[in-house]
Amino acid sequence: MTAMIDVQGFTKQYGDFTAVSGLSFTVQAGEVLGLVGPNGAGKTTTLRSIAGIIPPSIGTIRIAGHDLLADPIGAKRQLAFFPDEPRLFDYLTVRQHLAFVARLYGVIDHEAVARPLLEEFEIADKADTLPGELSRGMKQKLAIACGLLHSPSVMFFDEPLTGLDPLGIRRMKNSILQRARAGAAIVLSSHLLHLLEEVCTHVLILKRGARIAHGTLAEVSAAFSNGESGVSLEEVFLRATGGSEG
Amino acid sequence: MSNVWSALLYLRATSLCNSVLARLRRLRQPKYLIGAVVGIAYLYFFLLRRMSPAFHGASSGAPLPFSPSMAMTLAAAMLLVVVALCWALPRARAALTFSEAEIAFLFPAPLSQRALVHYQLIGSQLRIIITALVLALLSSRWSFLPGHAATHIVGWWLLFATLSLHVTGSSFAITRWLDRGLAAPRRQLLATVIIVLSAGAAFVWVRQDIAAAAGSAEYLQRITEQGPLYWLLLPFRLLLGPLFANTFGAFLVALAPALVIHAAHYVWVVHVNVALQEGSIARAGKRAELAAALRAGNFRLASGRRARRAPFLLAPTGRPEWAFLWKNLLSSAPYLTLKNALIAAAVIAAGCSWLAAHPDQHILQRMAAVVSIAMLSMLLLMGPLMARQDLRSDLLNADMLKAYPVHGRQVVLGELLTPLVILTVASWLLLLAISLTFVPPRLAIALSLRWVATLGLAAVLPGLFAVQLLVMNAATVLFPAWVRPSAQREQGIDVMGQRIFVTAGMLLVLAVALLPASILAALIFVLAHWLAGVHVAIGLAALVVAAVLVAEVALGIEWLGRRFEHFDLSAELRP
Ligand SMILES: Nc1ncnc2c1ncn2[C@@H]1O[C@H](COP(=O)(O)OP(=O)(O)OP(=O)(O)O)[C@@H](O)[C@H]1O
Numbered sequence: 001m002t003a004m005i006d007v008q009g010f011t012k013q014y015g016d017f018t019a020v021s022g023l024s025f026t027v028q029a030g031e032v033l034g035l036v037g038p039n040g041a042g043k044t045t046t047l048r049s050i051a052g053i054i055p056p057s058i059g060t061i062r063i064a065g066h067d068l069l070a071d072p073i074g075a076k077r078q079l080a081f082f083p084d085e086p087r088l089f090d091y092l093t094v095r096q097h098l099a100f101v102a103r104l105y106g107v108i109d110h111e112a113v114a115r116p117l118l119e120e121f122e123i124a125d126k127a128d129t130l131p132g133e134l135s136r137g138m139k140q141k142l143a144i145a146c147g148l149l150h151s152p153s154v155m156f157f158d159e160p161l162t163g164l165d166p167l168g169i170r171r172m173k174n175s176i177l178q179r180a181r182a183g184a185a186i187v188l189s190s191h192l193l194h195l196l197e198e199v200c201t202h203v204l205i206l207k208r209g210a211r212i213a214h215g216t217l218a219e220v221s222a223a224f225s226n227g228e229s230g231v232s233l234e235e236v237f238l239r240a241t242g243g244s245e246g
Numbered sequence: 247m248s249n250v251w252s253a254l255l256y257l258r259a260t261s262l263c264n265s266v267l268a269r270l271r272r273l274r275q276p277k278y279l280i281g282a283v284v285g286i287a288y289l290y291f292f293l294l295r296r297m298s299p300a301f302h303g304a305s306s307g308a309p310l311p312f313s314p315s316m317a318m319t320l321a322a323a324m325l326l327v328v329v330a331l332c333w334a335l336p337r338a339r340a341a342l343t344f345s346e347a348e349i350a351f352l353f354p355a356p357l358s359q360r361a362l363v364h365y366q367l368i369g370s371q372l373r374i375i376i377t378a379l380v381l382a383l384l385s386s387r388w389s390f391l392p393g394h395a396a397t398h399i400v401g402w403w404l405l406f407a408t409l410s411l412h413v414t415g416s417s418f419a420i421t422r423w424l425d426r427g428l429a430a431p432r433r434q435l436l437a438t439v440i441i442v443l444s445a446g447a448a449f450v451w452v453r454q455d456i457a458a459a460a461g462s463a464e465y466l467q468r469i470t471e472q473g474p475l476y477w478l479l480l481p482f483r484l485l486l487g488p489l490f491a492n493t494f495g496a497f498l499v500a501l502a503p504a505l506v507i508h509a510a511h512y513v514w515v516v517h518v519n520v521a522l523q524e525g526s527i528a529r530a531g532k533r534a535e536l537a538a539a540l541r542a543g544n545f546r547l548a549s550g551r552r553a554r555r556a557p558f559l560l561a562p563t564g565r566p567e568w569a570f571l572w573k574n575l576l577s578s579a580p581y582l583t584l585k586n587a588l589i590a591a592a593v594i595a596a597g598c599s600w601l602a603a604h605p606d607q608h609i610l611q612r613m614a615a616v617v618s619i620a621m622l623s624m625l626l627l628m629g630p631l632m633a634r635q636d637l638r639s640d641l642l643n644a645d646m647l648k649a650y651p652v653h654g655r656q657v658v659l660g661e662l663l664t665p666l667v668i669l670t671v672a673s674w675l676l677l678l679a680i681s682l683t684f685v686p687p688r689l690a691i692a693l694s695l696r697w698v699a700t701l702g703l704a705a706v707l708p709g710l711f712a713v714q715l716l717v718m719n720a721a722t723v724l725f726p727a728w729v730r731p732s733a734q735r736e737q738g739i740d741v742m743g744q745r746i747f748v749t750a751g752m753l754l755v756l757a758v759a760l761l762p763a764s765i766l767a768a769l770i771f772v773l774a775h776w777l778a779g780v781h782v783a784i785g786l787a788a789l790v791v792a793a794v795l796v797a798e799v800a801l802g803i804e805w806l807g808r809r810f811e812h813f814d815l816s817a818e819l820r821p
């Protein structure tokens with residue numbers, strides 16, 4: 001079985017600054033990879049590149065078997081990218097956003113798909129409001145609903161949990177788990193490590209654009225546990241990135 | 247109270263200062279430096295040319311396009327139209343517009359409404375003063391505008407400051423009426439009725455009391471210098487007085503009434519503003535709650551934006567370009583609908599045919615033709631600058647656009663469609679008016695030929711708009727920092743230089759784009775004229791120009807789409 005996400009030798013340079021260098025990883029269907037690292041480690045850069053928004057300087061990226069450079073449309077049909085700041089069109093209402101996105105992905109029965117999504121995220125009563133009148137969390141929920149509309153099989157979330165209320169976080173977590181069980185491959189970045197622990201099957205720790213650790217949760221904690229048992233991801237993170245207090 | 251004023255002034259002054267510093271720092275980037283150099287060079291040569299005696303000699307010999315009094319009458323009439331439109335055009339709810347930071351800092355602060363209104367008024371002064379300076383530089387070369395650069399500065403400032411107060415004041419007054427229950431359709435109806443009635447009255451009066459004059463200029467002079475039109479234009483003439491004064495003494499005399507008009511506007515705007523804000527705050531509950539709501543992202547009161555009805559039903563499958571057209575039409579003004587375009591076409595067709603059928607109205611007919619031709623030329627030159635419902639206003643969403651499963655060229659084409667459609671429809675309406683009213687002097691043209699020429703021009707116009715829109719969108723993608731996809735428009739010498747650059751580039755591209763088209767069209771015209779007559783020749787030539795333009799635009803879109811696929815907004819907008 002081929003990997004849903006296959007990144008080989010990914011390097012991204014901004015001018016002569018190398019933001020990410022030589023990153024390789026794969027994510028299979030049903031796996032959730034947590035991308036963690038200090039501020040400026042290159043998480044957003046990685047996610048934007050593997051979502052086809054900025055071209056990599058070096059490296060190949062395959063999404064569900066489609067090469068992102070050779071067949072961007074085929075790859076993008078399979079994926080959904082959720083940026084850290086929700087980006088919405090100022091003049092489109094919630095409903096119009098969904099109609100627009102549905103057309104771009106050719107989702108025929110989009111109203112039937114959208115209704116439960118809006119209800120799940122509790123913004124159904126805002127269907128005719130403009131983004132300017134939504135709260136930040138609601139905007140984020142709308143952006144997520146837009147991304148889930150075409151039932152993507154590959155999803156990239158950049159800090160999906162910041163800004164959501166506790167119920168929203170719970171729903172988001174369940175939604176991610178449920179979609180992974182249904183066979184989606186998911187990569188998400190977050191600083192909320194205790195939440196990542198609950199949804200991720202794998203973690204990848206980045207620092208200054210380089211990979212420090214990668215593997216299942218158990219493998220990564222084993223690598224940094226110094227023989228202790230039950231070490232939290234937070235402790236692993238601090239040890240791995242050299243910021244440990246102890 | 248004086249603390250508050252000094253704090254607000256401090257905020258305005260430091261913001262200005264820091265923005266100048268940031269701009270200077272930006273000059274380290276070559277593309278900004280080029281912009282600044284072009285801008286400064288432009289201003290310098292402008293001033294130098296103006297100062298040199300050789301230039302003055304050249305300009306005094308040039309024939310006058312208008313006499314000063316004629317120019318003033320035309321300007322006053324134009325102001326009358328602008329002011330009438332202020333009250334008649336449908337507009338969104340008025341509100342003082344504050345940035346997010348201003349809301350966060352100023353709203354919870356112990357400031358009176360009056361102070362906030364003044365803060366806003368000071369903010370708009372900078373723009374007005376710069377406009378006045380630039381226009382004074384330009385206008386001191388205009389032969390039909392007497393006076394001196396210094397009096398022009400004051401004159402332009404008075405004009406724009408008062409006009410800006412009028413625009414703000416009218417929008418606040420309208421919003422207040424709305425709040426008191428006068429619905430928008432009724433207001434528009436009222437304004438339309440008033441305009442139609444006064445136009446009718448003026449028309450009847452003109453027909454009865456004014457003897458026909460030989461030239462249309464003389465005729466215009468006669469209508470506007472007696473009777474009701476004189477009184478209607480009087481306030482506008484008074485406001486224009488300082489600008490048109492030819493001696494310093496006359497300037498001082500004209501200054502007094504203009505200042506009175508300005509002061510009255512100021513008092514009025516502060517009054518309606520304060521009344522409206524207090525009203526809206528009373529409705530929104532306590533002020534702190536309002537501030538909290540605004541900070542939580544509820545900009546309803548601040549933005550005053552309303553959702554538009556979908557322009558057409560968007561089917562869930564089909565070409566993605568239409569989805570962009572649909573989306574961007576939603577961001578255009580609500581009166582830009584197909585229905586209104588059809589109504590306008592019907593009104594133009596009926597009105598102009600009536601004029602053409604009544605030879606005793608030939609002066610009105612000629613005026614309609616001149617105005618339509620002038621408006622079409624304006625639209626061709628300025629339209630693509632003003633209709634910005636394309637990548638220029640969507641650049642901040644570039645990340646999202648690039649994540650969609652569509653090719654770059656599809657995004658570019660889709661984004662171009664909305665301004666293209668709006669400009670094309672507007673230009674076709676004007677073309678309709680021209681074709682019905684324009685009679686070329688000393689040249690009898692058969693009706694059939696006239697229609698062939700009109701249709702030919704109609705086929706070429708979209709291509710002309712498309713080339714210009716393509717250049718502007720290309721400039722946006724190649725130099726996003728020039729276009730600054732932020733809420734407020736950037737100003738300053740460097741930005742001016744960049745604009746000159748883009749405009750010059752646009753004219754160049756337009757010329758280059760038209761060159762092969764015109765050569766080919768000329769060949770075809772000669773050939774077809776010889777073989778099949780002038781009708782076929784004109785039609786074929788127009789089709790060829792249109793086809794060549796379309797082909798060029800298609801190539802441009804392909805190229806720009808590729809550029810867009812490699813575009814990274816975050817990398818481009820770094821300071
Ligand atoms: N457009 C750009 N141009 C130049 N450098 C950039 C650009 N975007 C990001 N960088 C740099 O690349 C590095 C990685 O940035 P990135 O946004 O990927 O970090 P991150 O891991 O997402 O951080 P955070 O946790 O703060 O979100 C940083 O050093 C940043 O300064």
Ligand SMILES: [Mg+2]
Nearest residue numbers: 043044084158
């Ligand atoms: Mg980030």
